[in-house]
Amino acid sequence: xxxxxxxxxxxxxxxxxxxxxxxxxxxxxxxxxxxxxxxxxxxxxxxxxxxxxxxxxxxxxxxxxxxxxxxxxxxxxxxxxxxxxxxxxxxxxxxxxxxxxxxxxxxxxxxxxxxxxxxxxxxxxxxxxxxxxxxxxxxxxxxxxxxxxxxxxxxxxxxxxxxxxxxxxxxxxxxxxxxxxxxxxxxxxxxxxxxxxxxxxxxxxxxxxxxxxxxxxxxxxxxxxxxxxxxxxxxxxxxxxxxxxxxxxxxxxxxxxxxxxxxxxxxxxxxxxxxxxxxxxxxxxxxxxxxxxxxxxxxxxxxxxxxxxxxxxxxxxxxxxxxxxxxxxxx
Numbered sequence: 001x002x003x004x005x006x007x008x009x010x011x012x013x014x015x016x017x018x019x020x021x022x023x024x025x026x027x028x029x030x031x032x033x034x035x036x037x038x039x040x041x042x043x044x045x046x047x048x049x050x051x052x053x054x055x056x057x058x059x060x061x062x063x064x065x066x067x068x069x070x071x072x073x074x075x076x077x078x079x080x081x082x083x084x085x086x087x088x089x090x091x092x093x094x095x096x097x098x099x100x101x102x103x104x105x106x107x108x109x110x111x112x113x114x115x116x117x118x119x120x121x122x123x124x125x126x127x128x129x130x131x132x133x134x135x136x137x138x139x140x141x142x143x144x145x146x147x148x149x150x151x152x153x154x155x156x157x158x159x160x161x162x163x164x165x166x167x168x169x170x171x172x173x174x175x176x177x178x179x180x181x182x183x184x185x186x187x188x189x190x191x192x193x194x195x196x197x198x199x200x201x202x203x204x205x206x207x208x209x210x211x212x213x214x215x216x217x218x219x220x221x222x223x224x225x226x227x228x229x230x231x232x233x234x235x236x237x238x239x240x241x242x243x244x245x246x247x248x249x250x251x252x253x254x255x256x257x258x259x260x261x262x263x264x265x266x267x268x269x270x271x272x273x274x275x276x277x278x279x280x281x282x283x284x285x286x287x288x289x290x291x292x293x294x295x296x297x298x299x300x301x302x303x304x305x306x307x308x309x310x311x312x313x314x315x316x317x318x319x320x321x322x323x324x325x326x327x328x329x330x331x
Contacts, residue, residue, distance in 0.1 A: 042060055042061050042062055042063055042098070043058060043059070043060055043088075044058070044059050044061070045057075045058055045059075046058075046059060050134050050137065051129075051130055051134070053110060053129070055107075055108070055110070055134055056084070056107075056108045057084060057105050057106060057107040057108060057138060058084040058085065058088055058105070058106040058108070059103070059104075059105055059106075059142075060088070060093075060094055060097055060098075060103065060104040060105075060106070061103055061146070062097055062098045062101055062102070062103075064098075064101040065101055065102070065103060065147065066147070067147055068147070069147060070147050070148065070149035070150075071101055071102045071103060071147055071148070071149055071152075072102040072103070072148075072149055072152035072153070072154060072323065073102065073103045073104075073105065073139070073142060073143075073146070073148045073149070073152070073153045073154070074093055074097070074102060074103070074104045074105070074154045074155075074156060074319075074322075075104075075105050075106075075107065075135065075138070075139060075153070075154070075155050075156070076088070076091055076093050076104055076105070076106050076156045076157060076161075077106075077107060077109075077114065077135075077155070077156070077157030077158070077161030077162075077164050077165055077181075078106065078108070078109065078112075078157070078158065078160075078161050079157075079158040079159030079160045079161050079162075079183075080109075080112065080113050080114070080121045080122055080159055080160035081112050081113075081122075082112060082158075082159075082161075083108055083109070083112050084106040084107065084108040085106075087106055087158065087161070088104075088106045090158070090284075090286050091156070091158065091286055091315050092286065092287060092313065092315035092316065093156065093315055093319070096315065096316060096319050103142070103146055103147075103148065105138060105139075105142060107134070107135055107138055109124055109131065109160070109161075109164075110123065110124045110127075110129045110131070111123040111124065113125065113160060114131050114160050114161060114163070114164040115128060115129045115130070115131045115132075115164075116131070116160055116163035116164040116166075116167050116184075116187060116188065117163060117167055117186075117187030117188035118187060118188065119187060120160060120163055120187055121160040121163070122160070131164060132167060132168065132171055132172075135164070135168060136168070136172050136175065139153060139175055150327070151177060151326045151327040151328050152177050152323070152326050152327075153175055153176050153177055154176065154177060154178055154179060154180075154322045154323070155168055155169060155176055155178075155179035155180075155181070156179065156180055156181050156182075156315075156318060156322070157181045157182070157184075158181065158182045158183060158184075158284075158285075158286075159182070159183045159184050159209075159210060159283065160184065161181065161184075162181035162182050162183055162184035162185075162201075163184040163185065163186070163187055163188075165179050165181040166179070166181065166184075166185070166186040166187075166188070166199075167186070167187075167188040169194075169197060169199060170186065170188060170189075170190035170191055170194050170242070171188070171190075171191045171194075172191075173191075173193075173194050173195045173196070173197050174193075174195065176197055177197065177198075177322070177325050177326050177327050177329075178197055178198040178199070178200075178321070178322035178323075178324075178325040179197065179198070179199050179200070179322065180199065180200035180201070180202070180274075180318035180319075180321055180322045181200075181201065181202070181318075182201075182202045182203070182285045182286070182314065182318075183202070183203055183204065183207060183209075183210050183283050183284075183285055184210050185201075185210070185230040185231075185232075185234075185235040186230075186235060186238060186239070187230075190242060194242065195269060195330075196242065196243035196244060196267060196268045196269045196271035197243075197269065197271050197325070198243075198270070198271045198272045198273070198274075198321070198322065198325045199239050199243070199271070199273055199274070200273075200274035200275075200276065200318055200321045200322065201232060201235055201236060201239070201274070201275050201276070202276040202278065202285050202314050202317075202318060203232040203275070203276070203277060203278070203285070204277075204278045204280075204281030204282045204283060204284075204285055204308070205277055205278060205279050205280070205281070206280065206281060206282045207281070207282050207283045208282060208283070209282075209283040210283060211231065212231065212232045212277070213231050213232070213233075214230065214231035214233075214234060232275060232277065233275070235275075236250075236262075236273065236275040239273045240264045240267075240273050243264070243267040243268055243269075243271040243272075243273055244267060244268035245264035245265075245266060245267035245268075245271075245272075245273060246266045246267070247264050247265070247266050250262040250263055250264055250275075251263060251264075251265065253274065257279075258278065258279050258280055258310040258312060259276060259277060259278045259279055259310075259312050260276075260277055260279075261274055261275070261276045261277075261317075262274070262275050262277075263275070269330045270325070270329055270330065274321060276314065276317060276318075278308060278310075278312060278314065280308075280309050280310055281307065281308040281309065281310075281312070282307060282308075284307045284308060285308050285312075285314045286307075286308055286314060286315060287308055287311045287312060287313050287314060287315070
């Protein structure tokens, strides 16, 4: 809950006058020049009113980032029932950003959910929350207030956040250079204005929540589970078609004992497509374990399980893929 976030960080967050559908003045905006050397000071929480709701995000601004040098931005989106704080401690983008010097924004979903398409997920979907334009507006706000290289804006996310990632890509491809996300599928129709950008999907073969294979036959009467008709391979092939890749069959990019990566590289705009399959992982594809102090409910225990037991650095592999692309690369 948002109130828990406030208490945890001991930050007083005040609402400014609402600007419906727009970003107004932001509370607790971080100043690059005022940052201290302590690693904890590179994180800050920001909230404002958007469409009548308090919307928050966590910002990671490494000390190495200077106001006069443009750097990449990664928007990393949490899963259903999770939040920006738990996600930032689960994915490894924080450590990579500190090491390589780029900005990460972790938006917080309404009631810990994202309206990521026609059938998902949670209260955000039920109440038709405008998460699409909230995140687009957040990106535009960060472009205005932080040293963001607009040619290198990337998306990632987990589960419901991966569905949100893919919705953002197909609805606002002009903003993003590449995307790579974990454990979910595209469940939103692409905009007619979609222009292909590189995309990578990571999925555990043993995922029993968002199944790797097409599980639609098990849910013939459950309309809320229409996404189970997809599957990792089908989603991979859908992206191949959307990106107008010319090869008839994927190539094997990497073949290891505990994972492989296959892909299409001959695609429009140089928009390569990848599928990384983790042979021994479940729904949680990250190498980091969930901290024990964050396991406070049965749902947390479920999410902290289904792990990546061989410790494959999936976030690093996603970063290595997406960071290889820039809007300048578009053919």
